[in-house]
Amino acid sequence: MHPLLEIKDLKTYFETENGTVRAVDGVDLIVNEGDTLGVVGESGCGKTVLALSIMRLIPTPPGRIVSGEIIFDGTDIVRLKENEMRSLRGKEISMIFQEPMTSLNPVFRVGDQIAEAIRQHLGLSREGALERAVEMLGLVGMPSPKERIRDYPHQMSGGMRQRVMIAMALSCNPRLMLADEPTTALDVTIQAQIIELINKLKGEVGTSVIMITHDLGVIAEAAQNACVMYAGKVVEYCHVVGLFSSPLHPYTVGLMESIPSGEGGYLKTIRGAVPNLYELPSGCSFQDRCPDVMKICREKEPQLAEKSPGHQVRCWKYV
Amino acid sequence: MNAVLLDIRKLKKYFTVEGGFISGRRGIVRAVDGVDLQIYRGETLGLVGESGCGKTTLGRLIMRLEEPTAGEIFFAGENVFEYSGERLKGYRRKVQLIFQDPYSSLNPRRSAGSIIGEPFIVHKLGNRKEREAEVVRLMGVVGLSREQMGRYPHEFSGGQRQRIGVARAIALRPELVVADEPVSALDVSIQAQILNLLKDLQKDFNLTYLFISHDLSVVEHVSDRIAVMYLGKIVELAEKKALYQSPLHPYTKVLLSAVPVPDPERKKRRIVLNGDVPSPIDPPAGCSFHPRCPERMDICDKIEPELIDKGAKHQVACHAVG
Numbered sequence: 001m002h003p004l005l006e007i008k009d010l011k012t013y014f015e016t017e018n019g020t021v022r023a024v025d026g027v028d029l030i031v032n033e034g035d036t037l038g039v040v041g042e043s044g045c046g047k048t049v050l051a052l053s054i055m056r057l058i059p060t061p062p063g064r065i066v067s068g069e070i071i072f073d074g075t076d077i078v079r080l081k082e083n084e085m086r087s088l089r090g091k092e093i094s095m096i097f098q099e100p101m102t103s104l105n106p107v108f109r110v111g112d113q114i115a116e117a118i119r120q121h122l123g124l125s126r127e128g129a130l131e132r133a134v135e136m137l138g139l140v141g142m143p144s145p146k147e148r149i150r151d152y153p154h155q156m157s158g159g160m161r162q163r164v165m166i167a168m169a170l171s172c173n174p175r176l177m178l179a180d181e182p183t184t185a186l187d188v189t190i191q192a193q194i195i196e197l198i199n200k201l202k203g204e205v206g207t208s209v210i211m212i213t214h215d216l217g218v219i220a221e222a223a224q225n226a227c228v229m230y231a232g233k234v235v236e237y238c239h240v241v242g243l244f245s246s247p248l249h250p251y252t253v254g255l256m257e258s259i260p261s262g263e264g265g266y267l268k269t270i271r272g273a274v275p276n277l278y279e280l281p282s283g284c285s286f287q288d289r290c291p292d293v294m295k296i297c298r299e300k301e302p303q304l305a306e307k308s309p310g311h312q313v314r315c316w317k318y319v
Numbered sequence: 320m321n322a323v324l325l326d327i328r329k330l331k332k333y334f335t336v337e338g339g340f341i342s343g344r345r346g347i348v349r350a351v352d353g354v355d356l357q358i359y360r361g362e363t364l365g366l367v368g369e370s371g372c373g374k375t376t377l378g379r380l381i382m383r384l385e386e387p388t389a390g391e392i393f394f395a396g397e398n399v400f401e402y403s404g405e406r407l408k409g410y411r412r413k414v415q416l417i418f419q420d421p422y423s424s425l426n427p428r429r430s431a432g433s434i435i436g437e438p439f440i441v442h443k444l445g446n447r448k449e450r451e452a453e454v455v456r457l458m459g460v461v462g463l464s465r466e467q468m469g470r471y472p473h474e475f476s477g478g479q480r481q482r483i484g485v486a487r488a489i490a491l492r493p494e495l496v497v498a499d500e501p502v503s504a505l506d507v508s509i510q511a512q513i514l515n516l517l518k519d520l521q522k523d524f525n526l527t528y529l530f531i532s533h534d535l536s537v538v539e540h541v542s543d544r545i546a547v548m549y550l551g552k553i554v555e556l557a558e559k560k561a562l563y564q565s566p567l568h569p570y571t572k573v574l575l576s577a578v579p580v581p582d583p584e585r586k587k588r589r590i591v592l593n594g595d596v597p598s599p600i601d602p603p604a605g606c607s608f609h610p611r612c613p614e615r616m617d618i619c620d621k622i623e624p625e626l627i628d629k630g631a632k633h634q635v636a637c638h639a640v641g
């Protein structure tokens with residue numbers, strides 16, 4: 001039984017006037033059928049570029065998948081021609097983008113936007129596609145879906161727009177759904193509804209999910225496995241319980257300690273800031289912020305290695 | 320028992336909206352709909368609520384960036400809305416604002432040093448040399464370096480920009496700082512740095528904070544007392560521990576249960592509300608939360624509950640709380 005998605009040593013670089021940005025710099029990961037993989041990281045770690053690489057939506061130029069494989073259900077989709085990719089995109093692999101307002105077309109009614117993908121991939125007529133759109137909106141918990149398909153995005157709240165995006169992403173029964181910060185712009189009660197919805201629909205539609213977020217709480221609630229990204233690389237990768245009970249990488253530990261608790265007092269912080277992606281240091285990219293930095297960290301880059309069954313970490317402390 | 324620094328009484332702010340989707344019809348947005356609240360000197364009062372609850376409008380009213388429809392605000396005993404001219408300027412020295420968005424709240428055409436120095440110019444404090452010295456000092460206080468004085472906002476990260484905003488806010492040694500979602504736009508590790516900074520500043524500068532946020536974990540971390548807002552009203556007000564351990568209002572319980580917990584082993588019994596927040600243009604009759612309330616009773620769609628002290632200074636506006 002092969003995994004649904006297997007990414008091997010993926011590198012996506014951007015060529016700019018100021019140099020090369022190695023946004024995704026050698027990422028390996030696996031998503032098994034029926035799972036939710038959480039991808040955790042802060043701004044600039046490469047998680048969105050990772051998702052866009054899987055969707056083959058990287059603007060070229062200036063970006064480019066430089067090397068590596070993205071094997072989806074046995075096929076390396078990096079090698080596909082654009083028209084072949086187009087028949088996968090939206091159908092087998094779909095994506096929920098981060099900001100629902102800027103991801104929906106403001107001049108088209110919501111129903112037509114959902115129907116567009118359905119017509120493209122399932123070949124239904126306009127009426128048939130709109131019927132299915134109503135069905136999908138009902139599935140995602142939108143009240144009065146028959147009326148709502150005639151709305152424009154600006155007539156809807158953030159939570160409703162996000163449901164529209166989810167409806168769109170699920171409309172063609174994808175095998176894999178990429179959710180990029182699906183709850184970040186939303187109020188916490190709506191966030192809770194959306195997380196429950198995604199979990200429920202996974203079961204009903206049979207979709208596997210890659211959940212991209214910087215919110216560790218969302219990872220804990222939604223994911224079975226998790227990987228932590230930093231400066232374009234995966235620095236830790238394990239089952240979600242292990243990530244929280246025994247985080248290994250100093251960056252992961254730092255993130256966990258930064259989460260506000262009710263205690264008040266001072267939070268432990270990770271000193272410094274994310275490095276300039278144009279000028280990554282040689283050796284480990286985390287060296288200038290790491291409380292446990294050693295001499296070797298500044299000389300050689302550590303590789304991702306298994307520390308305990310199912311728990312991988314990229315750090316000289318564990319070699 | 321500390322003195323009351325800010326006393327808000329029966330405050331209302333209504334906005335009229337034209338049109339809507341039925342042309343010609345006017346609506347009234349009851350953004351702040353009868354708020355009574357005291358802020359004590361030296362405390363951090365957290366104000367939580369979701370989009371559209373009125374918390375930002377309340378902050379803006381305190382700053383006198385809006386004029387009220389009704390009600391009053393007293394600052395150290397004086398009626399804020401009666402200030403004008405020099406006295407209003409004096410008020411603005413004492414009450415400052417930290418904005419949410421570090422990207423849009425700094426003038427992109429001014430350097431960091433110029434942004435932080437501007438309050439001194441506006442209030443005609445000190446000469447150029449003194450001003451510059453103070454700006455350097457403030458930058459140091461917020462963790463920026465002198466070398467960064469001449470840089471422009473786009474050259475800083477989000478966290479650094481927020482530090483500039485904080486430096487600007489404390490430049491005049493205010494008494495009250497209204498922080499409107501000061502860390503929401505920041506990554507969690509940077510958020511932690513800014514929260515620590517705000518804590519230090521409170522001690523060093525004797526600040527009182529009104530900390531407005533939708534992020535319950537952050538609010539729990541920083542606040543002494545917390546007020547929960549829903550559709551323009553305060554529905555619960557209590558000390559931090561009391562609110563988080565024994566919330567009384569059904570909406571507060573829902574909010575707390577909705578917060579994702581970074582612990583995959585804790586099975587959460589989450590109360591999921593149906594539907595969206597109703598529009599503040601057309602709030603429901605009686606208690607505005609009743610259509611979504613899991614504990615609703617007959618009386619709730621007829622009579623609006625009042626904010627009542629239930630003991631130990633824990634106030635709640637709810638018919639279901641005995």
